[in-house]
Amino acid sequence: MIEGQKQYVLKHTLLFIFLIAVVNAFSQTDSTKKIKAPKHYFTPTLFSDYYTTPQKNLDQRFRKGTEDLAIRKRLENYQYSQLVGGFYFPIITKDYDHADGSTGNFHLLGTGSYMMAMPRFGGTSNHNLLKASIGIRGIYNSGRKGIWFADISPFMSTDLSAHSNTAYRWGGTFLYDYMANPYLSFRFGVTRTFVLGNRNFLPYFGIRIGRLDKIYLSMQFPRNVTFSFPMGRFLRGSIYFKPMGGLFNMANNDSIYTKNKDNTILYGRYELISGFRLDANFNKHVSVFVSTGFTGVKYLSFFSETENKNNRLVLNDFYHEKISRGLFVDVGFTIRIGRAKSIYNNYNLYETFNLNSTIDVGDNNTNTGDGNIPNQTKNKEKSNLKIKDVQDLIEAQDLY
């Protein structure tokens, strides 16, 4: 090829590349990518709730096989309250368009929680036990039948009222959710949890029958059994059973444990509560709930830190007390900040949201509710429309 031809080809090749670049610069992807639509399905969310039970006298009779009458006499009575707060926020959201037309997505959330457990005994000083976690959770919604969920929440536990050791533990859940259709889903997995008042490594099994935006029955072992139903546009009622509990470091300043000269013991509590919960979802951003019911099975335990030093799984207690039944009251709120991607009729994402609320941040077995999932009711009211309500839906030419 002679020099002139080479230059001609080079010049036209460069011109062609330049033109392609210009066309690409003004192409659809560029002009549509710049649109600032919401990035995430989950919005930064804050939640808090307060739970309390009335004072109960401890049974002072000596029972065969127990040697802890002295401790029982020392404690006299027992009352429990707790304040829980927490947050989660999206770090990464990634959508995947599959060849079959389905859309999957991955969500990485940062999580954090605190719990102030406030056990009160008639015969000891007051203890305010702090449990605080920082964690991470990843959820992959395939957009088809399956959803993978993984959560890990390392936490610390200490007694704020008196000098105690600080313990570092972790809770976590890993599971697979198979959603056969919007009316039926199964969950299988494993969970490391302290909600039964001890350190447990348990299988997770769940089944839900009924649509999440309508009436459904959900049985999630070991988290909850819930029958949930919409009550109009804003309200959702639930009848439920669930365990509540935890394992906390507590100062031994009242010498509850007398061996080993330990300055710290572990306080464990477990309650199986049954109640009714009313969620009010005022809008996409604010939800509140009130709940009340009975604590059916209720235990209180103390564990020696030293005796369980080499114990890797379930801890052995030195004191165990069954508490008589009583009422409980639980009130809370959830605040969701900012705009999120729409999830209307996206049942895979409804399931994803429900998974996220069922397995709470910080392993306290509280529940933020499903305020993101719109209730399906039969209300067809369309009155009081204003132009500004529909301006995103109607173009100027539609008016002619």
Next chain:
Amino acid sequence: MFPQGGNKREKIEAIRVAFITQKLNLTVDESQKFWPVYNEYQDKLRAARQEFRKQSAVFTNDKEAQDYLDAELLLKQREFNLYKEYYEKIKKTLPVKKVAELRQAEEDFKKELLKQLQGKSND
């Protein structure tokens, strides 16, 4: 049929979703594929229109008027590009007959809304 929440636009969105669902008679499988794509399309369309509405429609000089016209042109371009992009994506989720019915359902829904507005202005 309304979602939870006091925001009227959210309610209308929910009515539209119900309207389209009913008109298209979607199967579970179709629904599972269609709604994520359609929601994303609507999110982007809404964001583009909201961005355009930030432009002031009161002009004190020619530059402001030109900026407004440019923004309007950009909006039209974006709407068309989104339509093209999501038309292809939606075609992967629904049979072509239902895609065509979707356009008709959207138009019918607009007519419903306009009827509501008209009824209100006649009151």
